[in-house]
Amino acid sequence: MPTHLLSAAQTALHDQLLAQRTELLARMAHERGGVIGRAEVAADQYETAASDNAQLRSERETQFAMNEHETAELADIERALEHIAQGHGGTCIDCAVTIPQARLLATPTALRCIGCQSAHEAQHPHF
Ligand SMILES: [Zn+2]
Numbered sequence: 269m270p271t272h273l274l275s276a277a278q279t280a281l282h283d284q285l286l287a288q289r290t291e292l293l294a295r296m297a298h299e300r301g302g303v304i305g306r307a308e309v310a311a312d313q314y315e316t317a318a319s320d321n322a323q324l325r326s327e328r329e330t331q332f333a334m335n336e337h338e339t340a341e342l343a344d345i346e347r348a349l350e351h352i353a354q355g356h357g358g359t360c361i362d363c364a365v366t367i368p369q370a371r372l373l374a375t376p377t378a379l380r381c382i383g384c385q386s387a388h389e390a391q392h393p394h395f
Pocket of ligand 1: 360364365381383
């Protein structure tokens with residue numbers, strides 16, 4: 269834990285992010301430890317590329333895409349936790365305005381106010 273004092277709102281946000289991370293890690297561990305791991309998915313996709321089992325192939329592609337999404341989500345959570353640890357939780361990383369509580373409740377990983385997020389997405393369409 270950071271040594272400085274956190275406001276109640278930051279503490280709540282921090283706890284929410286930790287809970288979200290725990291749940292995400294459990295889900296990822298379940299998926300990877302279960303049917304197929306990430307590397308195996310890639311290998312299987314290669315091996316079955318010529319196969320006519322389109323159904324199985326599309327299921328594995330979906331699984332692979334989900335893993336990609338979860339990896340990105342985990343990175344977002346880590347970034348938000350880092351932001352809080354630095355004492356800036358709940359404020360926009362671009363303009364330092366306080367992010368509305370409603371936005372943080374809906375998106376605990378939000379690092380920007382709506383305005384800066386829109387501007388950022390316009391500049392980086394894939395993020
Ligand atoms: Zn902003």
